[in-house]
Amino acid sequence: MLPGGRLALIALSGLPVVRPKDDLAALIVSALTATGEALAPGDVLVVTSKLVSRAEDRFVDLSRVTPTPEGRAIARQVDKDPRLVTLILQESTHISRKAKGALIVQSRLGAVCANAGIDQSNAAPVDAAPGSGPWVLLLPRAPDASAARLREALFQRTGVRPGVVLSDSFGRPFRTGTVGVALGLAGLPAVLDQRGSLDLFGRPLEHTITALADQIAAAGDLVAGQAAEGRGVVLVRGLELPAEDGVSTDLLRAPETDLYR
Amino acid sequence: MLPGGRLALIALSGLPVVRPKDDLAALIVSALTATGEALAPGDVLVVTSKLVSRAEDRFVDLSRVTPTPEGRAIARQVDKDPRLVTLILQESTHISRKAKGALIVQSRLGAVCANAGIDQSNAAPVDAAPGSGPWVLLLPRAPDASAARLREALFQRTGVRPGVVLSDSFGRPFRTGTVGVALGLAGLPAVLDQRGSLDLFGRPLEHTITALADQIAAAGDLVAGQAAEGRGVVLVRGLELPAEDGVSTDLLRAPETDLYR
Numbered sequence: 447m448l449p450g451g452r453l454a455l456i457a458l459s460g461l462p463v464v465r466p467k468d469d470l471a472a473l474i475v476s477a478l479t480a481t482g483e484a485l486a487p488g489d490v491l492v493v494t495s496k497l498v499s500r501a502e503d504r505f506v507d508l509s510r511v512t513p514t515p516e517g518r519a520i521a522r523q524v525d526k527d528p529r530l531v532t533l534i535l536q537e538s539t540h541i542s543r544k545a546k547g548a549l550i551v552q553s554r555l556g557a558v559c560a561n562a563g564i565d566q567s568n569a570a571p572v573d574a575a576p577g578s579g580p581w582v583l584l585l586p587r588a589p590d591a592s593a594a595r596l597r598e599a600l601f602q603r604t605g606v607r608p609g610v611v612l613s614d615s616f617g618r619p620f621r622t623g624t625v626g627v628a629l630g631l632a633g634l635p636a637v638l639d640q641r642g643s644l645d646l647f648g649r650p651l652e653h654t655i656t657a658l659a660d661q662i663a664a665a666g667d668l669v670a671g672q673a674a675e676g677r678g679v680v681l682v683r684g685l686e687l688p689a690e691d692g693v694s695t696d697l698l699r700a701p702e703t704d705l706y707r
Numbered sequence: 708m709l710p711g712g713r714l715a716l717i718a719l720s721g722l723p724v725v726r727p728k729d730d731l732a733a734l735i736v737s738a739l740t741a742t743g744e745a746l747a748p749g750d751v752l753v754v755t756s757k758l759v760s761r762a763e764d765r766f767v768d769l770s771r772v773t774p775t776p777e778g779r780a781i782a783r784q785v786d787k788d789p790r791l792v793t794l795i796l797q798e799s800t801h802i803s804r805k806a807k808g809a810l811i812v813q814s815r816l817g818a819v820c821a822n823a824g825i826d827q828s829n830a831a832p833v834d835a836a837p838g839s840g841p842w843v844l845l846l847p848r849a850p851d852a853s854a855a856r857l858r859e860a861l862f863q864r865t866g867v868r869p870g871v872v873l874s875d876s877f878g879r880p881f882r883t884g885t886v887g888v889a890l891g892l893a894g895l896p897a898v899l900d901q902r903g904s905l906d907l908f909g910r911p912l913e914h915t916i917t918a919l920a921d922q923i924a925a926a927g928d929l930v931a932g933q934a935a936e937g938r939g940v941v942l943v944r945g946l947e948l949p950a951e952d953g954v955s956t957d958l959l960r961a962p963e964t965d966l967y968r
Contacts, residue, residue, distance in 0.1 A: 451717065451718030451719075451720065451742075451930060451938065452715065452716070452717050452718070452930075453715070453716040453717075453926075453929065453930050454713065454714070454715055454716075455713070455714040455715075455716070455926075455945075456712065456713050456714075457712030457713070458712075459712065481712075543966040543967070545966055548966060550966065557881070557882075558880075558881040615917065618879065618880075618918075619819075619879075619880050619960075619965060619966070619967035619968070620818070620819040620959070620960055620965060620967065620968065621818075621888070621918060621921065621958050621959060621960060622898055622916060622918060622957065622958050622959065622960050623898045623899075623916045623917050623918030623919070623921065623958065624916065624917050624918060625886075625917070625918050625921055625922055625925065626922065627882070637883055637884045638884075655883060655884045655885065656876065656884050656885050656886070656928070657879075657882060657883060657884030657885060657886050658884070658929075660882065660884065660886055660925070661886055661887065661925045661926070661928055661929045662929065664886065664921070664922045664925035664926060665714075665716075665922070665925060665926035665929055667917070667922055668714065668919075668922045668923065668926055668946070669712060669713075669714050677712065684716075685929070696883065697882050697883050697884065698881070698882060698883065699880075699881055699882060699883050704880060704881060705804040705806055705809060705811065705880070706804070706880035706881065706967050707880070707881065
């Protein structure tokens with residue numbers, strides 16, 4: 447998949463803190479220029495989904511959320527703000543696990559994650575009124591569609607259609623720490639399926655499906671970090687990907703193959 | 708952590724199929740030369756743990772394994788070879804889940820993974836006697852120690868002590884496809900702990916521990932693929948890491964914080 451065997455990951459400089467209705471494609475093109483780069487065919491952009499959420503005005507002022515009875519009850523169990531828990535339940539289809547300090551759900555997007563991906567860091571609008579909030583930031587409404595729109599808007603401005611991965615950082619069972627995952631994508635496969643390939647000895651390969659877009663998101667996260675929002679977009683150059691268009695749900699296990707849900 | 712914001716990932720060329728007792732450091736130094744690279748301070752090498760297992764002669768001929776009664780019983784439940792299941796049980800401390808075609812265990816190294824990480828692809832010695840096997844390949848006995856030895860051997864040959872990550876590809880709950888994880892490491896932190904850091908608005912960061920070494924392994928896996936063993940070592944250049952020495956168990960959740968074990 448990578449004949450050259452070389453991959454470059456470049457965090458773009460000069461991205462401002464994104465505001466609702468900002469034109470993300472325009473900001474990214476400016477940031478590419480500020481970084482001394484221009485999009486080339488085959489490039490993939492890893493964009494922190496938080497930037498997209500901010501542009502799509504997915505802010506919620508918790509002081510305006512009225513907790514539901516279920517939200518209050520679960521909030522007591524998990525020791526979280528009942529308004530936040532009410533929002534988490536609205537944004538999810540199924541509770542996977544709950545414990546003191548932890549509420550793991552299947553979000554309405556299908557991914558299993560803590561708090562339905564609702565973010566409490568860097569989550570206030572730039573022009574939040576004094577005394578408003580606390581603010582939280584929901585995931586983009588439809589991340590694949592947001593990725594596809596961004597890809598097309600970048601094409602309009604540059605003549606190049608990059609692959610786009612909208613990334614988030616998720617915790618995991620068994621292992622400590624968060625890793626980048628692909629929440630939405632456009633213009634690249636989500637997974638690489640090597641079923642039918644043979645190993646060095648002619649035996650069919652065992653691990654035949656790799657989570658390509660998640661690994662791209664993890665690589666992007668290595669470069670982007672979390673604190674510096676100015677690092678929210680990473681250019682990945684050198685992947686040689688099959689010309690397939692995946693969707694983020696390709697990365698979700700069917701419930702019947704999931705022993706942990 | 709990455710002031711320059713640029714990371715290069717370079718798959719080394721010219722690695723042979725590794726044999727027991729091969730000097731992995733010598734092979735890697737030759738491969739660096741063949742790739743036109745030399746180690747520089749700050750470099751990290753992602754080495755597929757399978758190469759280390761081969762060098763450490765962790766091959767097992769299943770035809771010489773006598774299934775235990777427990778191995779036979781579980782093999783029936785999961786529809787696997789009772790000799791393989793016997794080995795899996797020997798290499799693990801705890802069964803996490805079993806189902807038709809799946810046996811997820813906590814390996815004796817602590818990581819939760821399918822089949823205790825025992826590999827059936829690319830798992831035969833180069834000089835396997837005709838009629839021997841089927842062969843499988845166990846994980847390295849002590850991956851952190853193997854990584855540290857490789858780091859020192861590379862220092863002896865090059866004067867540079869690179870970070871070393873021994874990687875494997877693991878499946879995951881909830882999500883499709885495998886991702887690279889760090890099975891062993893030396894000369895770098897396993898996780899980055901940003902507790903105490905503030906977000907753009909002065910609020911403490913929420914996701915404060917990132918699985919650094921796992922993300923490095925995932926990035927390496929993006930470049931290495933699985934089929935081509937010649938891609939088993941990836942040079943990662945441009946990470947600016949704190950001078951801390953982590954251990955792979957830093958990446959494992961304590962059982963009491965694991966809602967899924």
